[in-house]
Amino acid sequence: MDLIDRLQELSARIKRQKDHVLTEEAAKTAFVLPFVQALGYDVFNPSEVVPELTADHGMKKGEKVDYGIKQDDGIVMLIECKPVGSQLAASHAGQLFRYFSVTEARFGVLTDGVRYLFYTDLDRPNQMDERPFFEFDILNFGGQEIEELKKFTKTSFDIETIVSTASNLKYHRALMVEIGLEYNNPTEEFVKIFTNRVYLGRFTQQVREQFTELVQRAFEDFVREKVNARLKSALETGGATKSETSDVKKPTAALEAVVQEGDDGIVTTEEEIMAFRIVQAIGAEVVDVDRIYMRDAKSYCAILLDDNNRKSICRLIFLKTKMSVLVFTPGGETRQDIGKVEDIFALREQIQAAIRQFDEVAQPA
Secondary structure (H helix, E strand, O other): OOHHHHHHHHHHHHHHHHHHOOOHHHHHHHHHHHHHHHOOOOOOOOOOEEEEEEOOEOOEOOOEEEEEEEEOOEEEEEEEEOOOOOOOOHHHOHHHHHHHHHOOOOEEEEEOOOEEEEEOOOOEOOEOOOOOOEEEEOOOOOHHHHHHHHOOOOOOOOHHHHHHHHHHHHHHHHHHHHHHHHHHOOOHHHHHHHHHHHOOOOOOHHHHHHHHHHHHHHHHHHHHHHHHHHHHHHHHHOOOOOHHHHHHOOOOHHHHHHHOOOOOOOOOOHHHHHHHHHHHHHHOOOOOHHHEEEEEOOOOEEEEEOOOOOOEEEEEEEOOOOEEEEEEEOOEEEEEEEOOHHHHHHHHHHHHHHHHOOOOOOOOO
């Protein structure tokens, strides 16, 4: 089972259980240990995962951090746990901050079992940064987050590789936060920069108030136009290159319904749209093509019959380095790795079988 499969399984379980997990110990047992296990570590082997790690710090004796992760007999990562829903910040993780400086660990993780904040020592050697360089949310993740998390798995863990990209990750995350703040509520400094580029008069209080609204509206319109341009391009060029898809090149309601939902951070890629059209072409041989819908998510893209979650035809799991198609055939789920989107044509029989199981009209004569 791949990392993404293990995390999706854990995510589904956490959604069901998180309202009942009310203590730190419960979060550790139900959520954190399974997460560490998903990364490939044996949580029952103290040579890999050390619970209640003790390391005396100055005058403080006997303090413990919840877990220490070991590689080659050395502590490489510390994990401090809080109850689900807790505020997560370095200022709320005293033991983690102190232990970081007295162990050989290069990474500290602060978590409530749902969010995982990863810290290192980019600002000052051997002193944990106040800002995390990476955050993983088990209930809201996509392909990019999976690729970053893979670096922390037992088989891929390499300190130099992680540290070499941590700086860019940290500042990219910080910039995204600042851009979001300016987007929602432009500061005077931000407004003044753009006002001075288009307005020749003095930057008075009245001008500031006028241009604060204008800058915010222009910012919103710019983002909206960029998104619309990308979606329009995807719709116009999303037709597959094979003749079998020639009858489904025009945008359908099933496709427009998903690509217009862009406010939740989900990005529908051109590869996903092409794959959807190929599945439509294959399914058009047994059902009306307009009954085949695409519903995108952050970690996969679902293709459904009648836009019904109970009628899943297949899932597209397209990561940066790997593409897979999970087909829900009558005999069970079958997963096939593909090298290019057009390889989906080879899954014609499985896809049609998946459709037929939900539709009597589509049953072969």
